[in-house]
Amino acid sequence: MNTSFDIAVIGGGNAALCAAMTAAEAGARVIILEAAPKPYRGGNSRHTRNFRCMHSGPLGPLIESYCEDEYLDDLLKVTGGKTDEALARMVIRSSEECLPWMEEHGVRFQPSLSGTLSLARTNAFFLGGGKSLVNAYYRTAASLGVEVRYEAKVTHLEMEDDRVVGIDYTHGSETHRIAPKAVVVASGGFQADIDWLARAWGPAARNFLIRGTPYNRGEVLSDLLDQGIEQVGDPTQCHAVAIDGRAPKFDGGIVTRLDCVPFSIVVNKDGDRFYDEGEDVWPKRYAIWGRLVANEPDQVGFAIIDSKAIDLFMPSVFPPIKADTLEELAANLELPPEKLRATVEAFNAACGDTSGFMPTELDGVATNGLSPPKTNWARPISDPPFYGYSLKTGVTFTYLGLKVDETAQCSIGNRPVANLWAAGETMAGSILGQGYLAGFGMTIGTVFGRIAGREAAAFAN
Amino acid sequence: MQTELIQEARRQAEICNACRYCEGYCSVFPALHANRAFSDADITQLANLCHNCRGCYYACQYTAPHEFDLNLPKALAEVRQASWEDYAWPQPVARVFHKSGAALAVATILGFALIFAAIRALPEPTGQGFYAVMSHSAMVAIFLPAFLFPLMSLAVSLRRYWRAMGGGVVTVSAIKSAFGSAARMQNLSGGHGDGCNFEDEDRFSQARRHAHHAVMYGFVLCFLSTSSGTVLHYVFDMPAPYGFWSLPKLFGVPGGILMVIGALGLAGLKLQADPKLGDASAWGGEMGFNLLLFFVAATGLALYWLGASTAMPALLALHLGSVLAFFLLTPFTKMAHGFYRLAALMRDAER
Ligand SMILES: Cc1cc2nc3c(=O)[nH]c(=O)nc-3n(C[C@H](O)[C@H](O)[C@H](O)COP(=O)(O)OP(=O)(O)OC[C@H]3O[C@@H](n4cnc5c(N)ncnc54)[C@H](O)[C@@H]3O)c2cc1C
Ligand code: SF4
Ligand code: SF4
16 A cells, blocks of 8 residues: 555545545545445535536526525625635636536536425536535546545644645554645534533433534534634534434435425413514525524424424425324424414414415515414415424534635644645634525535635646 | 335435436436326336436435435336236246246257157258258248237337337427437437446446447347348249359348457446346346347357357258247347337337
8 A cells, every 4th residue: 555645635525535636636545534334425515415606608407597685685794794705716616617627527407306396597417416516526536646544533633833744544443654745724613522512512412413524523613723723613503404303413414404394383381482484585594593492491492383284394204193183292292282272273363364375476465463473374274184204403504613724734833734626514613703695505616626726736736 | 017116216216306417318308307296107117217327326416325215227227027927828828938048958958859840740841051951941930920029019019018108199390309209319328428337336438328229229230131042942942052143141140240349348348247237036037138148149150160060950940939938028128129119219218
């Protein structure tokens, strides 16, 4: 086995692969250290479906145009201004050239998926999803001579002054050290380390589900932060959505999402409503419900609908719990039956004229005198059978990360670390401090992965 | 139909319906996403739209060891295989030959034996070339029923399929659309034109599509060769043997070569592909059928080259025997898939 490498890339997802391919094309000898075994390679990237791409005219699968200012506006809306505008503009501008680059490196696109028409202009969908993207990149990387080591978990980066002089990783029961000339960190966030999550968020986090890979445990992130590498992002925050409570603890991915909330009432385990389910169209409210459910007892919620609503949203992986009476439904969901009935009856009584009901837009069909109100799509829950879904908090990623400049370089104190670059989720906090825009994670990873690969190769050569 | 197979495919289809990442690969997914719940017939129809390109397996984030354990190509292959056996007429014959390569080999040998016995038993013919070994009328007497029986059997099977799928009156546009996409093997392109994942995990290649094209067009050419011979014989009173610059030879020789190359290619690919992504129980039957195709084409070509040698009578018996087995078994082997596939594409075009 060749043990002398110019560049080690830590991680095996989108950002890592983009960096590795770019560096190899610049002539560097590259090794990828991926913590996961081969069937689970690719981190959270294997769960993705699209990336958000600027374009001045029709481009690949994308229709019409999506210009820099509109893209930036969309981003500023969801991040509440906590955005590094210069870096964000740089990412947005570079996204346009990413699409053809991705195609050259084996990625194939498809028109936006059924049920996601609202993204047809802004987001380019990968044919087969993120795992097919990851597969294509591994094929291309192999043809460029990149070596990949699976089940290679990096535990420590040895620093001397302002440079990394060694990388320790475990493989099975053995520990290895390599000493590449340059290092790219692309090992994601720390959300799969439940203990860390519980320290940051509080004990409630033990009831959270992790939507993606169990291998993003933040070992490298904590090792580097402990050694004084500059950090960015709120350590107590994570991006979380409400997903089906029956989802597996890790890796449930896209199919566990639930789109029924706007057409439901959501109660906690005591049978009480706690928030306006009809506040906005679902994609815009998707992200707040993770947080809302996290604040309820036992971190669970229950969305209740009736037969009028069952066909109004995308099916999800687990069939709903179904019953002919509310009491029976309550029993199946382990909710207090009288309480659920009382909540539903109070809600039904507060519903008014429902003739304006329009499932696809804000219809203003609201409750009267109910607290909390339901401000759209408020129709009585009255036509059996009744259906219920349990909701839990599903964590997508954490915000804490490594601070980088526009060349993806990390720093310590006020100096750059001479041979350390970072890309992807692990530095995304440098660009957005809160909130999330669908498809922006893969854009950041692609843009910064390529920059990190280019810079690391230039340094090593 | 075995309900566990349908149930397993349904379980997986419901996961796909919540995911939809594979929508662009083939016509299975748009058909799947048009439903919210899947009847047994829906699942059978989806299974017959799938051609086991495996794109959706290698792209799937939920394959084992993930607990969702997705393997849609396998689940659909098993339902598809079972549906061919269920709708076949007579059904017990299909149950044997679809899965057993050995049974195919035995049937082929019986075919040889029958032809040999016929040559022996019948009075010495007075014709030329092949007809010096077996008279034209004897060949017709054997092959006309052997040709008509499978057509009848397939007609019964397809009618059963069509009814079970709830198909209505067949429209011209549905037929056009089905033949159009079959002729181009559009779905074998993988939705992006790079082909399918078959012989080398997640690498896309055109190998299977090209090999399949070779067999299909080779078969069509051979069929034209025989048809043109029949027309020459009856309409123009020009019996065989024919020279190279005749329609039967101009169709038959390239057709035979294409079939030989294609059948060997498909067999080779099958050896490299992961059997766990198909219906493993049908592997032997499929491989046997591939080899039978090869044998039919190779003995046909050999007859062309060695037609004037002393090996001819024996070769003729081998060729005719294998053709006989091939024809008779058409409704009960992989050969039936083409017919079901066209029916499924037609049903899909109605959707
Ligand atoms: C269900 C789901 C759907 C999503 N959909 C989208 C979408 O459609 N579009 C979009 O833009 N974003 C989406 N995201 C967000 C997106 O996944 C991330 O932004 C993106 O994948 C980050 O890429 P990355 O390469 O930085 O990290 P990852 O892809 O997570 O890769 C991190 C890699 O590092 C490895 N690793 C971790 N620790 C170590 C260690 N100690 N040693 C060695 N290797 C290690 C991991 O095994 C993994 O391979 C989604 C996320 C989830 C969970
Ligand atoms: S095969 Fe897997 S990736 Fe493809 S649609 Fe089904 S669940 Fe999704
Ligand atoms: S194996 Fe190929 S044809 Fe079959 S469902 Fe999957 S992608 Fe479609």
